[in-house]
Amino acid sequence: MKKPIAILFFILLNIYTVAAQTEISIPYGNNKEAGNYKDVNGIKMYYEIYGSGKPLVLLHGNGGSIKGHARRIEYFKNQFQVIAIDSRGHGKSTDTSNKQLNYKQMADDVSVLLDSLKIKDTYIWGQSDGGILGLLIAIHHPEKVSKLAAFGANLYPGKKAVYDEIDKLVMDTLKATKDPRTKNLYTLLAYQPDIKDKDLQKIKCPVLIMSGDRDAIRLEHSIEIFNNIENSNLFVMPGATHFGSYEKTELFNLVLSSFFNEPFKKTSTVDIFKGKK
Numbered sequence: 001m002k003k004p005i006a007i008l009f010f011i012l013l014n015i016y017t018v019a020a021q022t023e024i025s026i027p028y029g030n031n032k033e034a035g036n037y038k039d040v041n042g043i044k045m046y047y048e049i050y051g052s053g054k055p056l057v058l059l060h061g062n063g064g065s066i067k068g069h070a071r072r073i074e075y076f077k078n079q080f081q082v083i084a085i086d087s088r089g090h091g092k093s094t095d096t097s098n099k100q101l102n103y104k105q106m107a108d109d110v111s112v113l114l115d116s117l118k119i120k121d122t123y124i125w126g127q128s129d130g131g132i133l134g135l136l137i138a139i140h141h142p143e144k145v146s147k148l149a150a151f152g153a154n155l156y157p158g159k160k161a162v163y164d165e166i167d168k169l170v171m172d173t174l175k176a177t178k179d180p181r182t183k184n185l186y187t188l189l190a191y192q193p194d195i196k197d198k199d200l201q202k203i204k205c206p207v208l209i210m211s212g213d214r215d216a217i218r219l220e221h222s223i224e225i226f227n228n229i230e231n232s233n234l235f236v237m238p239g240a241t242h243f244g245s246y247e248k249t250e251l252f253n254l255v256l257s258s259f260f261n262e263p264f265k266k267t268s269t270v271d272i273f274k275g276k277k
Helices: 003-019 066-076 103-116 129-140 164-176 180-191 219-227 249-261 269-273
Strands: 035-040 043-050 055-059 081-085 122-127 145-151 207-212 232-237
Touching: 035 103, 043 066, 043 103, 055 066, 055 103, 055 129, 066 081, 066 249, 103 129, 122 129, 129 145, 145 249, 164 180, 207 219, 207 249, 219 232, 232 249
Parallel strands: 055 081, 055 122, 122 145, 145 207, 207 232
Antiparallel strands: 035 043, 043 081
């Protein structure tokens, strides 16, 4: 029964190894020159800021931290004011309450942090759990989001959203683990989120739904998200997993830069045939 936990460790270790390869000398995620804390909803929330211009918030996945954004920060800090955040109970944003993590609470944390930094609207990119947080911020705090990109987000847990093997991995790990932090993280995965199609339909800002073609999230689920957001585009990365943003960094950066820097378009083939461009 220890195997699922070992698999998780291997996946996370690979992510962090890829993100922190040799040519990056700045200690992202533990940089005293760029890092700071804010008192947010009863916790000390850690964040780092790099660059200047339009704010771009980076939100990591389950069990991750700012460290996993090293390559992204290196690239996007030359275009935006990058605000990388450790979510509640992750990285250096400790949560001494030991309460069960909740996506809505975590999204509200980001909103309060943005208020404290006097940032009224921003671009947001989120990976996995970070994508869920981005969707929730766009739903509940729409005034704060001008564009959102989410890679590998889901609306609800279970086999209708994720592939059977991933769901089994989550449930087996949850049954086997005695580690409180692992239990908290996997309970989050096993029983949350709970986002309805009608909630997605409230989102009016431009959204880019991103997925690997061999993601943990079922492709049809990502399409469901895409179909329920009026102003959305869909990008499926070929030959990529749930961690496509790490596996194909150059392609990812190109697509994300295009989305954030160019005017949003949703022209359809029907529009072209009818002469509407």
